[in-house]
Amino acid sequence: MQHTKITYTILASIMGLGAILSGCGEDKEVIPAVSGISQGQASQFANKIKISMFNQGTFNAAAPLPPREEDIQRQMLENAMNIDLNMIIPQSGQATTKLNTLIAGGDIPDLLFLKSRADLAQYYDQGVLADLTPYLEQFPKLKQRFGKDSWDAMFYQGKTIAVPGYDNVNGISRSLFIRNDWLKKLNMKVPTTPDELFEVMRAFTEKDPDGNGKSDTFGFIGGMNKEGNLQTYGFDSLMWMFGVNPPSAIEVKDNKPVFLFIEPKMKEALAYINKMMEAKVVDPDWVTMNTPDLLDQKLYKGKVGFMVRDARRLEPDAQQKMKEIGGEVPEWIVIPPMKGPYGDEILERKSFQGNSWAISKKADKDKIIRILSLLEYLFTDKEAYPHFAYGIKGIHWDLVDGKVKNKTPDLTKELKEKYLWVDHYRMPRRGDDTEYFSFKNPKTAEAFTNNQKYVLDPLPGNLLTADLSDTLSADRTRFINESLVKFMTGKDPLSNWDQFLKTLDTKFDMQKYKDNAIKQFNDAGIIK
Structure with a gap:
């Protein structure tokens, strides 16, 4: 069937959705003129x-x-x-x-x-x-x-x-926050490399940046979810400096899959975090940080100088919580990711x-x-976009000086619910x-x-679907997560890295996982 190109000229009908204001005073209910929709050139x-x-x-x-x-x-x-x-x-x-x-x-x-x-x-x-x-x-x-x-x-x-x-x-929930007021007090610049970041975190921990004469500040805090996964809680952002990420990140290079969570560069990333742990620049409460709300509380209290949080924490409601919980509104700024030793400058990968x-x-x-x-x-x-993205013209949005202005945040509770x-x-x-x-x-x-x-673009590993015949999948993932935590905390020395890889192969059949990934990449045309 030959498709006839459709020209959507329903602007006339959309313009009929203007608002009628009724009442007086500050609470004026806005009622859409539904009857103004034209049937003329609609379809x-x-x-x-x-x-x-x-x-x-x-x-x-x-x-x-x-x-x-x-x-x-x-x-x-x-x-x-x-x-x-x-x-x-x-x-x-x-x-x-x-x-x-x-x-x-x-x-x-x-x-x-x-x-x-x-x-x-x-x-x-x-x-x-x-x-x-x-x-x-x-x-x-x-x-x-x-x-x-x-x-x-x-x-x-x-x-x-x-x-x-x-x-x-993307690009908002995993923003890099740093205390700019602390940087100024310590006469330090915004870090741009892992080494510079480490020195800033150490200074935030050791040099009393809040000036209260107490040793109660830390350079960094992260966490992990209740399943023991390090992703999205801050530590993964440190790993991205080295171009790696847990627990199942896979990219394809030279027509071959690269399993980032067992790459040699992962060992370097874990060594960096272990160095932070050894220097005690990581708030020890990180082990209890298993929900985003808990990390937000740390941000509001203002006793940590660098962490990964949502950029919306710069919004007035979050700033008010900082005032209520920490007694002040710190000068938090959002900074670019560090440029790692291999040239990586990654905030996150696009969501799949x-x-x-x-x-x-x-x-x-x-x-x-x-x-x-x-x-x-x-x-x-384009003409219909604001009606679907924002809501009803005259209520949720309007044209101000020829530009769309979203009014949703300023609506009364009653109108929002209506x-x-x-x-x-x-x-x-x-x-x-x-x-x-x-x-x-x-x-x-x-x-x-x-x-x-x-x-950056999402990794091809996201395309993989579960292999139902892989009975060791859950145990393998759990073992990887637990091992990474042990390495970064020093509970297991990095000298045991090769043993970790060997255990993955012998006890958790890593080859089966690799073979399944290769097959699916071949089927998808990612590997030729």
């Missing part, structure tokens, strides 16, 4: 069809769906595509059960949001999902909307079986594009074309859209923007 599809959407990609599963006459975003989608849209919002924690029940009953939704590549592969193997390869060339804007790494995650058994779900957000939009195999060609047209409109129409359902449509929001996040402190937006250049 070039002549025949109206029904499309069911299983939307577990909603940003708020608890929000009830409003009636169609109040649901502006739904009306926009229906008008643009000439469809009758039935959106299914599964309750939080019950999505898999709900979807499996629908599939078992033969009532497969036309459009399905899936949260993991494992689910995508499983449902395709079961014959539930359509192969989209023959259709995607007809949608160049949709193909351009997502990067190659995102589309690679949609590739399975030589076919593209889904469209990326929504942008993951696990989420996706898949289409039922029961859909005929015409319906597949209509659904892909819907996704192209949803994700690429329009919670707009969260069902926020998927098109871009992961680097500073207006979407509505940062109140310009330094937060600056840090977020600056961090982007240090966010």
